[in-house]
Amino acid sequence: MTTKHSERGGAGERSGAITLLRGASIMGGEVRDLAIRDGVLIDPASIDDDARDAVEVVDASGLVALPGLVDLHTHLRQPGGEQAETVATGVRAAAAGGYTCVFAMANTSPVADTQAVVEQVHRLGLEAGLATVRPIGAVSVGLAGERLADMGMLAGSAARVTVFSDDGHCVADAELMRRALEHAASLGAVIAQHAQDPALTRGSVMHESPLAAELGLTGWPSVAEASIVARDAMLAEATGARLHVCHVSTLETVEVVRAAKQRGIAITAEVTPHHLLLTEELVRSYDARYKVNPPLRADRDVRALREALADGTIDIVATDHAPHAPEAKQAAFADAAFGMVGLETALGAVQLAMVETGLLDWAGVARVMSTAPAEIGQEPGYDAPLEVGSRAHVVLLDPAARRIIEPTALRGRSANSPFLGVELPGSVLHVWHGGRRTVAEGELQLEEAAR
Known part of the structure; x- marks a missing residue:
């Protein structure tokens, strides 16, 4: 035929x-x-x-x-958030966007800090059949940042957890982060950090800038991200562990990651499609679709992120696909939920931001959206070119x-x-x-x- x-x-x-x-x-x-x-x-x-x-x-x-796309940062919401997304509906979006493997973040309800939850997510992915679903395990119990989750149990489960993250929450306690990195190193796993100093971002809803003051919204300083990455890079160096930085959004963070790599620290980083294209100017509309964590930044940050992805300082593109029920977004900007969906638009956004600007060719897209994410997540079979x-x-x-x-x-x-x-x-x-x-x-x- x-x-x-x-x-x-x-x-x-x-x-x-x-x-x-x-x-x-x-x-x-x-x-x-x-x-x-x-x-x-x-x-x-x-x-x-x-x-x-x-x-x-x-x-x-x-x-x-292209090789099948791999997303190291997806929120599938199940269990507990089925009104926004399920594993089945999430992998439909993933497949439609060209993804063949997604890593599901741990901020479900209950949290993916037990063998039962990660194996449930893994099983639901197998039943859906459209893409491989790899659960990410929580770093701390309940994402509370107080006690380490049993990372060894999660790694040894049928779900074979290789990435741990409290994404949505920063592991703010330096001692807890140090112990998490040590434990991850012993397991051959990676810690993916949501870099947001909570003391510097209380009540913050958009990028800290003159525009935030003009709009009457609480600003979110760039240093709140870069300072956590600098601290964690030093902890990764001290422990010999692998650190992955989620959704880099600022020029300052790019500079920290670049310096860490030059020192030989085992650090990788991701950028989202929306941070490669969109700026804080969209918040003028007060449309909560543009409220995201970390926030949309200034034009200088977008330029820095594109250049860092092109030169390899930032290793991969990850969607941070964050679905919400309509009522969570149909609120005043300050009160609405953070997050954007992105699995079905990621490839087009990267084509517009990187390919059509000449910063990446399609082989580069394959690297940052397929092979490198699979390598970081240690997902064999997805990290190979079309051979x-x-x-x-x-x-x-x-x-x-x-x-x-x-x-x-x-x-x-x-x-x-x-x-x-x-x-x-x-x-x-x-x-x-x-x-x-x-x-x-x-x-x-x-x-x-x-x-």
Whole structure:
């Protein structure tokens, strides 16, 4: 069967069957075929003549092939926040955005600080089938910042936790953070820190600047982020541990991370798509869709973040996908919940901010949105480029497409996106997760993914 951007998964998902992706631009470069059999990329030249009639062909001409995207920072809300998102709805959004693996943050209710909760999240991901879900374990019990969670138990569970974070809360106590880093080092795990000094951000709702004073909103100083990163970099150096910095948002933090890397400290960092594009000026509308933690910053910070991602100071893009029920955002700006959804718009936002500005090519996008996040999260099989023998986690993207983001088009449960009504470039047309088709012609393939 030969199709132009094939309508459904099928042949490529059956045991021994082959799907041929014809004429794709591999990470924006060489144009060649890719072939999938039994969940693995194979050499198209190895397909026997006798088997060619049974091969499903997807015309990938004009499309960019990327490794399946990996998000190291997703909030799936379940258990406890199902009114905003569930694991099932979250992975629908993930698959539609080109993601084949997401790491689910621990700030659920109950918190992911027990074996029962991380294994529940892991199981729900397996049942959903559209993308791999890797639970992140809490650093402290209840995210309270007082006692370490049993990290060894979480690491040894069926969920195999490799990343620990109290995201949404900073591990503000230096002694607790030191012990967390020591324990993580003994487990071969990484601590992902939400860098926000609570003493400097009480009541803060937007970036500290003249605009905050003009709008009558409490400002959030850049030093509240950079100072925690500086402290934690020193603790990571002292303990020999791996530190990951969540959602870097300021020029000052970029400078701290850069200096730490130059010292040889084992530090990595992420930036969100919205911090690569949006500035505090949007808060003039008092629209709570633009309220996020950390806040949208100044133009100078956006420029610094883009440059740091391009030069490798910032290692990855992570969405910080943070869904909320409508009532949580339909409030005065100061009272509304922090957070934005981002799984379905991340690739388009990165294309606009980084590719179309010439700061990254598509191979660079593959590095910061696929292979490097998988390496940091220690997720084998997702950290490989599109080579023969690799697991078939593949995205086909039409880079020439343009789409206006509409709330009714989002597959997740919440629509608190800062990009509603905005035209973004690129369209994810096809996704294979371990050889199973999860998206075809931009439509989710729920039955195929669940097989």
